[in-house]
Amino acid sequence: AMGGIVNIYTLSPFNFQGTKLSLSTGNYGFLNAKLSHYAKLSDKFGISVGGFYNHDDGFLTNQYTHKSQDATTSAGGRLKLDWNITPNFKAQYTGNFDYVNQSAFPYGAYDATTGKTALPNFNDPSTYTRSTLTNSLFLQYKTKDVVLSSTTSHQYFSDDMKLDNDFDTLSLYYLEQAQKQSALNEEIILRSNANKDYQWSFGLNGFSQELDINAPFYMKSDAIKQMSQPGFMVTDNVITTPGAFNTNTSGGALFHQSTFNNFLVDGLSLTGGLRLDYEQIKLNYNTNSSMHVSFGGPTTMLFADTLKGNLAIHFSELLPKVALKYEWTDRQFVYANVSRGYKAGGF
Numbered sequence: 595a596m597g598g599i600v601n602i603y604t605l606s607p608f609n610f611q612g613t614k615l616s617l618s619t620g621n622y623g624f625l626n627a628k629l630s631h632y633a634k635l636s637d638k639f640g641i642s643v644g645g646f647y648n649h650d651d652g653f654l655t656n657q658y659t660h661k662s663q664d665a666t667t668s669a670g671g672r673l674k675l676d677w678n679i680t681p682n683f684k685a686q687y688t689g690n691f692d693y694v695n696q697s698a699f700p701y702g703a704y705d706a707t708t709g710k711t712a713l714p715n716f717n718d719p720s721t722y723t724r725s726t727l728t729n730s731l732f733l734q735y736k737t738k739d740v741v742l743s744s745t746t747s748h749q750y751f752s753d754d755m756k757l758d759n760d761f762d763t764l765s766l767y768y769l770e771q772a773q774k775q776s777a778l779n780e781e782i783i784l785r786s787n788a789n790k791d792y793q794w795s796f797g798l799n800g801f802s803q804e805l806d807i808n809a810p811f812y813m814k815s816d817a818i819k820q821m822s823q824p825g826f827m828v829t830d831n832v833i834t835t836p837g838a839f840n841t842n843t844s845g846g847a848l849f850h851q852s853t854f855n856n857f858l859v860d861g862l863s864l865t866g867g868l869r870l871d872y873e874q875i876k877l878n879y880n881t882n883s884s885m886h887v888s889f890g891g892p893t894t895m896l897f898a899d900t901l902k903g904n905l906a907i908h909f910s911e912l913l914p915k916v917a918l919k920y921e922w923t924d925r926q927f928v929y930a931n932v933s934r935g936y937k938a939g940g941f
Contacts, residue, residue, distance in 0.1 A: 604642075604674070605630075605632060605642065606632075606640065606642075606676060607632040607633055607634050607640030607641055607642050607674075607676055608634055608640050608676060608678075610632050611632050611633060611634050612631075612632060613629070613630070613631045613632075614628070614629070614630045614631075615628070615629050616628040616629075622650055622651050622652065622653060623649060623650050623651030623652075623665075624649070624650045624651075625647070625648070625649045625650075626646075626647070626648050626649075627646065627647045627648075628644070628645070628646045629644060629645055629646075630642065630643065630644030630645075631643055631644070637678075638677060638678045638679070639675075639676070639677050639678075640675075640676040640677075641673075641674070641675055641676070642672075642673075642674045642676075643671070643672070643673050643674075644671065644672045645669070645670065645671040645672070646668075646669065646670055646671075647668075647669045648666070648667070648668045648669070649665075649666065649667045649668075650665065650666055651665050652664035652665040652666065652697060652700070654700040654702075654713060654714055655713060655714070656700070656713075656714045656715065656716065657713050657714065657715040658714075658715050658716055658717050658763050659717075661697070662697055663697050663698075663699070663700035663714045663720070664696070664697055664698070664700040665696070665697045666694070666695070666696045666697075667694075667695045667696075668692070668693060668694045668695070669692075669693050670690065670691050670692035670693060671690075671691050672688070672689070672690045672691075673687075673688070673689045673690075674686065674687070674688045674689075675687040675688075682735060682736050682737060683733075683734070683735050683736075684733075684734050685731070685732065685733050685734075686731070686732040687729075687730070687731050687732075688728075688729070688730045688732075689727075689728070689729050690726075690727070690728045690729075691725075691726070691727050691728075692724075692725070692726045693723075693724070693725050693726075694722070694723065694724045695721075695722075695723045696721065696722045696723070697720070697721060698720050698721055698722040698755070698757075699714075699720045699757055699758070699761075700714045701714060701761050702714050702715065702761075703715075703761070714761070715761075715762075715763060716758040716760070716761045716762055716763060717758065717762075717763050717764070717765065718756075718758035718765070718768050719756055719758070720756060720757050720758050721754075721755075721756050722753065722754070722755050722756075723753060723754050724751070724752070724753040724754075725751075725752045725753070726749065726750070726751050726752075727749070727750045727751075728747065728748070728749045728750075729747065729748050729749075730745065730746065730747035730748075731744075731745075731746045731747075732744070732745050732746075736787060737787065738787065738788065739786065739787055739788045740784060740785065740786060740787050741783075741784070741785050741786075741787045742782075742783075742784050743782070743783050744780070744781070744782050745779075745780070745781045746778075746779070746780050747778070747779045747780075748776070748777065748778050748779075749775075749776070749777045750774075750775070750776050751773070751774070751775040751776075751777075752772075752773065752774050752775075753772070753773050754770075754771075754772045754773075755769075755770065755771045755772075756768075756769075756770050757769045757770075757771075759811075760817075764816040764817075765814040765815050765816045765817075766813075766814055766816050766817040767811070767812065767813060767814065767817060768811075768812040768814055769809070769810075769811050769812070770808075770809065770810050770812075771807065771808070771809040772807070772808045772809075773805065773806070773807050773808075774805070774806045775803065775804065775805045775806075776803070776804045777801065777802070777803040777804075778801065778802050778803075779799075779800070779801040780799070780800050780801070781797065781798070781799045781800075782797065782798045782799075783795060783796070783797040783798075784796050784797075791854065791855040791856050792852070792853070792854055792855070793852070793853040793855065794850070794851065794852045794853070795850065795851050796849070796850050797847075797848070797849045797850070798846070798847070798848055798849075799846055799847040799849075800844075800845070800846040800847075801843075801844065801845060801846070802842075802843070802844040803841075803842070803843040803844070804840075804841075804842055805839075805840070805841040805842075805843070806838075806839070806840050807837070807838070807839040807840075807841075808836075808837070808838055809837040809839070810834055810835065810836045810837060811834070811835045811837065812832055812833070812834055812835075813832065813833040813834075813835075814832055815831060815832070818830060818831075818832075818833065825889060825890050826887060826888075826889060827887060827888045827889075827890075828885060828886070828887050829886045829887060829888055829893045830885060830886050833883070833884075833885055834883075835881060835882070835883040836881060836882065837879075837880075837881040838879070838880045838881065839877065839878070839879050839880075840877070840878040840879075841875065841876070841877050841878075841940075841941070842875070842876045843873065843874070843875045843876075843940075844873070844874055845871070845872050845873030845874060845938075846871075846872055847869055847870060847871045847872070848869070848870045849867065849868065849869035849870070850867065850868055850869075851865060851866070851867035851868075851915070852865070852866055852867075853865045861920055861921045861922055861927075862918070862919070862920050862921075863918070863919045863920075863921070864916075864917070864918055865915070865916070865917040865918075865919070866914075866915065866916055866917075867914065867915035867916075867933075868912065868913070868914055868915070869912070869913040869915075870910075870911075870912055870913075871909075871910065871911045871912075871913060871936070872908070872909070872910045873908065873909045873910075873938040874906065874907070874908035874909075875906070875907050875908070875938070875940050875941065876904065876905070876906045877904060877905045877906070877940075877941045878903075878904045879901065879902065879903060879904070879905075880900075880901070880902045881900070881901050881902075882898070882899060882900040882901070882902075883897075883898075883899050884897065884898040884899070885897055905941055907939070907940070907941070909936075909938040909939065911936050913933070913934050913935060913936065914933070914934055915931070915932070915933035915934070916931075916932050916933075917929060917930065917931040917932070917933075918930050
């Protein structure tokens with residue numbers, strides 16, 4: 595992973611059965627509620643389900659609308675199924691849904707003379723909503739010598755942003771951006787399981803992501819009035835510049851790591867790793883703009899521009915890692931680690 599690996603272990607219905615409820619409240623309309631239930635249906639099958647709700651009224655009021663400009667509501671739920679098919683083979687399914695609805699972008703003008711920032715004061719609605727649905731399936735087969743695991747996940751993401759682009763009480767500029775994303779990821783890892791001085795792992799990763807963005811930009815009535823001059827009149831009520839962008843990203847990786855324990859002396863271990871990473875990105879875009887004006891006579895189209903096309907780019911990197919660790923007790927050790935990472939670019 596880009597910044598390291600984080601393992602999150604949630605409660606298992608095989609180790610805990612029962613119901614958990616949490617309620618919190620506070621000022622500024624703060625409310626948090628969480629409910630979860632864990633049940634062991636048999637020696638081989640367990641289920642856990644949970645939900646949450648969060649809300650706060652925000653801290654900043656829009657002086658134009660007299661409403662909160664940073665209130666937030668979020669809610670979601672999670673389902674996990676644990677199945678110990680055999681003593682050596684287990685499966686785990688997780689489904690997660692999350693929803694967010696915010697008043698957004700509570701920006702105010704900064705006065706460099708006084709060093710103070712004004713409260714938000716603009717007329718057009720500025721909001722953000724997001725829905726995320728994630729499904730994953732984890733399979734693991736274990737013997738006394740090796741562990742083979744597979745993680746398959748799919749995430750669907752949809753959001754909608756609306757922004758008063760001038761942050762003013764005039765109707766100048768307005769921006770919308772709606773995104774829909776679908777991402778599929780697969781990772782297979784084979785690693786050693788025996789209690790030996792030499793430990794190893796091999797892995798294969800592949801992913802595909804499709805992102806559609808619809809981002810129109812609006813030049814509104816007050817901005818059009820400011821553009822118009824005697825003998826030059828813009829006749830559009832609103833000048834709209836639509837923007838459609840489709841980005842397809844796919845890639846994969848092969849990786850290996852070896853660890854030699856008790857290397858040269860007891861307690862010293864040497865780890866070496868190598869990852870070959872490949873990623874390609876394709877972009878299709880389509881946007882256009884036009885303006886109608888009058889020079890004291892009939893209306894005419896001053897310009898009509900279209901930008902349309904596609905681009906592609908790819909990246910490949912070889913990423914090494916070396917680590918030394920000295921452990922003198924089960925709970926005390928020192929280590930040094932050198933590794934190389936990267937983040938692919940884009941458009």
